[in-house]
Amino acid sequence: MANLLGLEVKKVTETPPEEVERVQNWINSEEYKEKNFARQALVINPAHACQPLGAQLCAHGFEGTLPFVHGAQGCASYYRSTLNRHFREPAPAVSDSMTEDGAVFGGQNNLHEGLENAHALYKPKMIAVFTSCMPEVIGDDLTAFIKNAKQKSCIPKDLPVPYANTPSFNGTHIHGYDSMLYSILHTLTEGKQIEGRCTGKLNLIAGCDFNTGDYREYKRILKEFGIPYTLLADIGDTFESPCDGTYHIYAGGTKLEDAADSINGKATIAIGPYATPKTFGWIKEAYSGKHVTMPMPMGIEKTDAFIMKVAELFGKEVPASLKNERGRAVDAMTDSQQYMHGKKFAVYGDPDYLMGYVSFLLEMGARPYHILCSRGSKKAEKELQALLDGSMYGAGCKIHMNKDLWHLRSLVMTDPVDAIIGDTHGKFAARDAKVPLFRFGFPIFDRVNKHRYPLIGYQGVVNMVTEICNKFIDIKDETCEDRFFEMMR
Amino acid sequence: MSDKIRTVEGITKESTQAMIDDALSVYPEKARKKRTPHLAPNDAASGCASVKSNKKTVPGVMSARGCAYAGAKGVVWGPIRDMVHVSHGPVGCGWYSWGTRRNLMTGINGVTQFGMQFTSDFQEKDIVYGGDKKLKTLLHEAHDLFPLAKGISVLSECPVGLIGDDINSVTKTVSKELDIPIIPCNCEGFRGVSQSLGHHISNDSIRDYIIETREFAEPSTPYDIALIGDYNIGGDVWSAKSLLEEIGLNVKSVWTGDGELEKIAATHTVKLNLIHCYRSMNYMCKVMEEKYGIPWLEFNFFGPTKIRESLRAIAERFDDVIKEKVELAIAKYEPIMQAIIDEYKPRLDKKKVMLLVGGLRPRHTIGAYEDLGMDCVGAGYEFAHGDDYDRTAPEMPDATVVYDDPSEYEFEKFAHALKPDLIGSGIKEKYVFQKMGIPFRQMHSWDYSGPYHGYQGFEIFARDVDMAVNSPTWKLVKAPF
Numbered sequence: 027m028a029n030l031l032g033l034e035v036k037k038v039t040e041t042p043p044e045e046v047e048r049v050q051n052w053i054n055s056e057e058y059k060e061k062n063f064a065r066q067a068l069v070i071n072p073a074h075a076c077q078p079l080g081a082q083l084c085a086h087g088f089e090g091t092l093p094f095v096h097g098a099q100g101c102a103s104y105y106r107s108t109l110n111r112h113f114r115e116p117a118p119a120v121s122d123s124m125t126e127d128g129a130v131f132g133g134q135n136n137l138h139e140g141l142e143n144a145h146a147l148y149k150p151k152m153i154a155v156f157t158s159c160m161p162e163v164i165g166d167d168l169t170a171f172i173k174n175a176k177q178k179s180c181i182p183k184d185l186p187v188p189y190a191n192t193p194s195f196n197g198t199h200i201h202g203y204d205s206m207l208y209s210i211l212h213t214l215t216e217g218k219q220i221e222g223r224c225t226g227k228l229n230l231i232a233g234c235d236f237n238t239g240d241y242r243e244y245k246r247i248l249k250e251f252g253i254p255y256t257l258l259a260d261i262g263d264t265f266e267s268p269c270d271g272t273y274h275i276y277a278g279g280t281k282l283e284d285a286a287d288s289i290n291g292k293a294t295i296a297i298g299p300y301a302t303p304k305t306f307g308w309i310k311e312a313y314s315g316k317h318v319t320m321p322m323p324m325g326i327e328k329t330d331a332f333i334m335k336v337a338e339l340f341g342k343e344v345p346a347s348l349k350n351e352r353g354r355a356v357d358a359m360t361d362s363q364q365y366m367h368g369k370k371f372a373v374y375g376d377p378d379y380l381m382g383y384v385s386f387l388l389e390m391g392a393r394p395y396h397i398l399c400s401r402g403s404k405k406a407e408k409e410l411q412a413l414l415d416g417s418m419y420g421a422g423c424k425i426h427m428n429k430d431l432w433h434l435r436s437l438v439m440t441d442p443v444d445a446i447i448g449d450t451h452g453k454f455a456a457r458d459a460k461v462p463l464f465r466f467g468f469p470i471f472d473r474v475n476k477h478r479y480p481l482i483g484y485q486g487v488v489n490m491v492t493e494i495c496n497k498f499i500d501i502k503d504e505t506c507e508d509r510f511f512e513m514m515r
Numbered sequence: 516m517s518d519k520i521r522t523v524e525g526i527t528k529e530s531t532q533a534m535i536d537d538a539l540s541v542y543p544e545k546a547r548k549k550r551t552p553h554l555a556p557n558d559a560a561s562g563c564a565s566v567k568s569n570k571k572t573v574p575g576v577m578s579a580r581g582c583a584y585a586g587a588k589g590v591v592w593g594p595i596r597d598m599v600h601v602s603h604g605p606v607g608c609g610w611y612s613w614g615t616r617r618n619l620m621t622g623i624n625g626v627t628q629f630g631m632q633f634t635s636d637f638q639e640k641d642i643v644y645g646g647d648k649k650l651k652t653l654l655h656e657a658h659d660l661f662p663l664a665k666g667i668s669v670l671s672e673c674p675v676g677l678i679g680d681d682i683n684s685v686t687k688t689v690s691k692e693l694d695i696p697i698i699p700c701n702c703e704g705f706r707g708v709s710q711s712l713g714h715h716i717s718n719d720s721i722r723d724y725i726i727e728t729r730e731f732a733e734p735s736t737p738y739d740i741a742l743i744g745d746y747n748i749g750g751d752v753w754s755a756k757s758l759l760e761e762i763g764l765n766v767k768s769v770w771t772g773d774g775e776l777e778k779i780a781a782t783h784t785v786k787l788n789l790i791h792c793y794r795s796m797n798y799m800c801k802v803m804e805e806k807y808g809i810p811w812l813e814f815n816f817f818g819p820t821k822i823r824e825s826l827r828a829i830a831e832r833f834d835d836v837i838k839e840k841v842e843l844a845i846a847k848y849e850p851i852m853q854a855i856i857d858e859y860k861p862r863l864d865k866k867k868v869m870l871l872v873g874g875l876r877p878r879h880t881i882g883a884y885e886d887l888g889m890d891c892v893g894a895g896y897e898f899a900h901g902d903d904y905d906r907t908a909p910e911m912p913d914a915t916v917v918y919d920d921p922s923e924y925e926f927e928k929f930a931h932a933l934k935p936d937l938i939g940s941g942i943k944e945k946y947v948f949q950k951m952g953i954p955f956r957q958m959h960s961w962d963y964s965g966p967y968h969g970y971q972g973f974e975i976f977a978r979d980v981d982m983a984v985n986s987p988t989w990k991l992v993k994a995p996f
Binding site for chain 1: 535579585607672706786
């Protein structure tokens, strides 16, 4: 029965301590780094998730919308719990629980039954369907399935049911976000374009951003401008809902009618070119008004660009309040730049976040020394390189595309840095390297309320400067000799 | 098993049934029919399950369940600390289950302990051309980079089974080449109805590939036991093991919390298997009983009442040496436990708790809540089977609601009706109920606390329950305006 591998039966052994010590030192070496970087097939500690997670995030950004996973149920539980842990908020979503028979007969029966039940129980205004591996491998035809569901009256004919193919064996969560957003907007705006109509509004897409504070910040900036807007895929209230004794399953999101009317907008800005290319490509063709895609406004320069673009699109002066805000952010930077100047950072994350971190660090005179992207394109690499080339602090900094956090560990152990910026998953590398990890991006499982503090805009600059500089000062206070422990820093 | 049937004031079979009927009223007919047998008032006297279980989840209802892969990677394999566990397939499954169960491990990360995320990160081409070649390469890479890993598990994700890869043949070949155990585990997420099948498949892989492949170097003693079905959540194993050692037993191996492959492989020579999580590991206990004649005993280390009962039941399996040590331990710890109860019980007496956890904890923790004076007014499991519900019936007060794989809709409805003072469930439920102003503790992960097992654990459990129920923050939920 046992030992199907036919291995020789041996005694239980303990690895000798000197062997443990040897390997412990070896994994920190140049030699190990080379071996580690020579990997062809094994991925260790990747800094990216799969497409459906991003699709679910996007779906939560619309009013009354129930995310619906067409596939095995475990997938939905994984996406939900990931969002629960990051936001410390509910993340209601259903699955149609496909099992073995789905592999044989396809998933149509599950989808139909699932849609009917989900609609009866959770009374959504929209059901956003996206796929996990199983239906993608067997090739389910969602177009036909959903059409049939409506014909069979599993759900009302007028219920919007956008759907996105989000195979997990292709791209990352940012691509799932893009596909879902495209599908939702495509579905909601169908037939809503009215010749000559202009809502007078700015349509803003925040990109695959998991920071609710950023969404609030965008709204505040536009309010300062006095510009009417529709923030599309607005997860701000969904994942920062009040605790007041009542649970609202749909706590926030863009109003469906506003999303539908967005096609008649005055202008559309899609933030995060790496998380919205498909959506933006379509918007350029389909939407009225002007269309712009822009990087996340992180750091002064990128925020300036965003503010000026908004002003330009609406023919408005930048309000004095925002000018003052900029001044305050720059004040925060000049007051504290000495604590960051010349410090080396390792940074990792999604391409859109990375552009922001790198831009901000260079503005502070810090060095984004190891830049690592778990899934990135040539285009992203070029853009990062251009940022580095534009500053003397970028000299000697290196970009590592399509590398994982075990590569990152080798980098920080052989060529040390002062700090790491990234999500919670980098905490092991940071601990081994004995440097702080600044938890920006997604997911953050081990600190509270980080998602409420914006990283974008001038306020985001103040937040980043404050967190980073104070940590370096803390370290000095905690580690300096008594005779150098002093009142002022 | 408790001797007398308990009741909760205000809860009758009729009131519970009315609450169930109300929750089901909104369901479409087919779904209502499917869900009805999974919800029922407890019949404490019968000692039998009052609900059906281990059936397919009804599509679209928002279940808390996971999949076979989750049961294999998260529960059984993941906690074995000295193996590399490869999530074979696309990147997501391994990423979501990376460090999210709190099965703590000793050792040096990346050197002797591998609580990391290893994946073949399948791309489109791997789906089209198959991933066997990639698997072969990555197994060699894993062995090269982690030479002290005692073995490798290959845990299949959905696509692997669908495209017809032969991981069993690849692992066999590479295992021979590298002379280390490489275990294939066909735990694709679409198999079965929940995590439970993943446990079973993993138990079978241990049976087929691991057990009997090692022998303990030291001579055996009459007190050699294995601790089965303890996953070291928040350090549970360390607490349980020290108590078992205190009563004179040799814990030769632990399945699988902070587990070591070679010791697991030599478990066939122990004298008794002590099983905590019956649901996930009863299979191997039965195999070891049949094949090696090793008896097994279920025990419960939550709360002083159950610990005392369990210690005495364990002592019955051994000689007077152990019996004496057990009585000494009980005498030593009970005054300490009483002091804890004296501190917390006045603040928790008659408070009501509802539970929805995996396959074991609802019935196992009821005693600990009762030690603190609390009543369990509803309990259910995500992935339990009939024998779990049989064991639950006598532990719960009569007529309280039993729910199997409840939808979030049902759970919310029951909570509205029963108005519990505490809910113990998972991360997906936590914030729903906290928004409603209901105190909550995650009972899968101990809410980033623990251990809860053993005498050490009860002190922490009591503190955590008290801080959840009596936190002053709950008084602020309703605005005065």
